[in-house]
Every structure is written in C-alpha cells, then in structure tokens.
Amino acid sequence: MVHGSLGMLDALMVALSGFVIVFLMLALLWGLILVISRAIAGIERHPQPVHHPAAAPSAPLSNGAPAAPAAVPVALEGVDELQAACIMAIVSHQTGIPLEQLVFRSIKAL
Incomplete structure (x- = not known):
C-alpha cells in the first residue's frame, strides 16, 4: 500500500512503465500476426491438387494435338x-x- 501521494518522479516511472508494457504487447501482437500471415501464405502457395474424374483428357490426333470436343448447344x-x-x-x-474440358448444358438467371 502507498502511504501518501506519489511524487513527481514516481508518477513518471509508473507512466513510463505503462507505456513500455503497452508497446511490448503491441510488438508481440505484431510478431504473432506476421508469423500467422506467413504461415497462411505458405499454405496458399502449395494447394492440394484437385482431381476431376469427369474431366478425362481427349484422345490425341495424329499430329499430337488434342481433339476438339463436339459443340454442345447450351440452353x-x-x-x-x-x-x-x-x-x-x-x-x-x-x-x-x-x-475446353467443361460442358455447360444450361445457364439460367435466378
């Protein structure tokens, strides 16, 4: 317990320690945000390959170019x-x- 009012020097030391604690916590949060954002950016750079079983490659022609799919009318x-x-x-x-690998059967406005 404090037995009396704080002197000018004591009050400045309390205020200074408060500022130091606040800025240390801000620096800690900044570092935490930086680490998390870099980890997420690393995950986004290496996405898992998506396998689409319906999208089979078309048979190559005699000159090595893939065959063009038949034109399907879109409703x-x-x-x-x-x-x-x-x-x-x-x-x-x-x-x-x-x-070229997608097939649209119909497009309807909702």
Missing part, C-alpha cells in the same frame, strides 16, 4: 450470349479447369 434461360460467355469464363477460371 440459355434469361441470359444473353455475352453474359453466358462471361459466366463460362468465370467458372473456368475459378475451378482451374480449361474451358
């Missing part, structure tokens, strides 16, 4: 051709599957 319901092309490109990009 568009409430979507024009430009919007359908954008949707197909986005699906191909997000899944990582080449557009």
Whole structure:
C-alpha cells in the first residue's frame, strides 16, 4: 500500500512503465500476426491438387494435338450470349479447369 501521494518522479516511472508494457504487447501482437500471415501464405502457395474424374483428357490426333470436343448447344434461360460467355469464363477460371474440358448444358438467371 502507498502511504501518501506519489511524487513527481514516481508518477513518471509508473507512466513510463505503462507505456513500455503497452508497446511490448503491441510488438508481440505484431510478431504473432506476421508469423500467422506467413504461415497462411505458405499454405496458399502449395494447394492440394484437385482431381476431376469427369474431366478425362481427349484422345490425341495424329499430329499430337488434342481433339476438339463436339459443340454442345447450351440452353440459355434469361441470359444473353455475352453474359453466358462471361459466366463460362468465370467458372473456368475459378475451378482451374480449361474451358475446353467443361460442358455447360444450361445457364439460367435466378
């Protein structure tokens, strides 16, 4: 227990120790965030390969180029051709599957 008021020097020492503790905790949190973000970035750099059993490679032609898939008409319901092309490109990009290996049967606006 304190038996009286603090002197000016004691008050400055208490305030200084409070500042030091706060900045040490901030530095500790900064280091923790840095370590976690680098660990997550390392995990994202090495994603697990995704196996798509439905996407079988097409048979090569005599010149070594893959055969083009047969054109399947896509049923568009409430979507024009430009919007359908954008949707197909986005699906191909997000899944990582080449557009030539995807088969769209219908695209419907909800």
